[in-house]
Amino acid sequence: MALRLHDTLTGEKRDFEPLEPGKVKMYVCGVTPYDKSHLGHARCYVAWDVVYRYLRHSGYAVTYVRNFTDVDDKIIARANERGMDPLALAQENIDFFYADMDALGIARPDVEPRVSGTIDEIIAMVQRLESNGIAYAVDGDVYYEVDAFKDYGKLSKRPLDEMKAGARVEVDTRKRNPMDFALWKSAKPGEPTWDSPWGPGRPGWHIECSAMSTCHLGETFDIHAGGRDLIFPHHENEIAQSEGATGQRYVNYWLHNGFINIDDEKMSKSLGNFFTIADIRERYTATTLRYFLMTARHYRGPINFSDAMLEEAAGRVAYFYDTLQTVEAFLDGSDDLPHFTGPLPHQDVIDTFEARFTEAMDDDFSVPRAMEPVHEAFRALNELANTRKAKRKAAAATAAAQLLAKVRKVDAVLNLFGHDPAEYLQGHRLMAAARAGLSPAWIDERLEARRAARAAKLWDEADAVRDELAAKGVVIMDRPNGQTDWAIEERAAEGAEASDAGDGEG
């Protein structure tokens, strides 16, 4: 089955046909690094990371470009507040960005251009627009003349005449149309500037993406992606700039991801429902966040975010790693088992796994559906790893090894299962304990007390300790090897939070 993509421009899903067979050129709008990255960024870049990985997994040679808009009004304003160099502020936030992205398992793009390194190309493109008669200079500023581009509004489906009526921007009388936007801004005090044919100044917003994408991918390329909010004006203007400059079709497939909502409302600083990625990472593993963002919803839909949802995701990821740990232990001694050749248990799961995964992903990257065979595989892995009867063990080990290999293969796309299980689970436990307000040292002390009681076969005493832990939300598991593991019941964290107010501090 062929890969099908939903294209915002046509509003339809259609077969993906790259410009060059076997190759994909994709561009994703990156961040404006004026502050730390937030949950919305995480959602966006996780989504496109999966797309990037899936394209590669499907055998395409992908060139993935993601920019940094490091010259921008907000960066300049923030840098001036803090009395520092704008590019230094941008670099500081780029470092934070990388820390978050790396933790989330997001692959680095192939090229990461910055505005500050693309000034020459930007100036060249503005000149090209000027000579094409769709840009005009006024007092050192250069504006894009929207009336000179007949397709203006085709992406956001907003005819120009309607936009004029609704335009709320204060009218700059130097503009020929209120919708005209700046390609080049003349120098103002306290701003970084570059020399240009129009005098010293800096690029406007929008032109940088046209210039950077064209410069690294060519005048026409396959995929351009970004958040829904960028459809207008950013991507609309990119089309106007690039197609206005080159006369060529700019992009073949426009992909846009949905937003993060908090309690059904858009996350925003003004509403006070704003989370940075770092905020979440203090409380949950980055893998939990990645899993949640990838699987909660198809990439185009909105995701409603809440602690309860994250708790569920955390529990599910812990289940995956618990399973991996169990299976790896089970397979550890399996080399000694007799070679097995008969029909395998869960043969249907093994046989259909990849086709089901691929079919879902081919349908506009439907990760939620692609997870169905993954869930099924983990259930089968657990069943196999719990095989007790010696007779069945060889068959079970063979089946488990095959299934595990399949899971590992699609994890090149999901990038969820690559941690060491024991390390992951330990990290998960500590974070869960912290969320529930419990001390791991106290838990260990209680477990030691229970171990002593059990050794003496003082069952009532041992059970009392277990009940005491359970009352706090700590559940324990006696393993066959004599060890006792513990976990925080997912609901405990909510309970602890709810009782916070009443408890007071100390």
Add this chain to the structure above:
RNA sequence: GGCGACGUAGCCAAGUGGUAAGGCAGAGGUCUGCAAAACCUCCAUUCACCAGUUCAAAUCUGGUCGUCGCCUCCA
């Protein structure tokens, strides 16, 4: 006002004409000193509401109600 998205079980959510995936929670069972975990079984005659097209609709058409987003910086 213009443009757009969405409304599926207690919760999250997949599913664009052929008779409701998956996950969480819940119930019962297997296992276990007792538990927990894991596994097995069960859990929507129905897809906001109304009308229509069709042999057949959650899926198509029209209307109603409700929620949200964009139109200004924003992933």
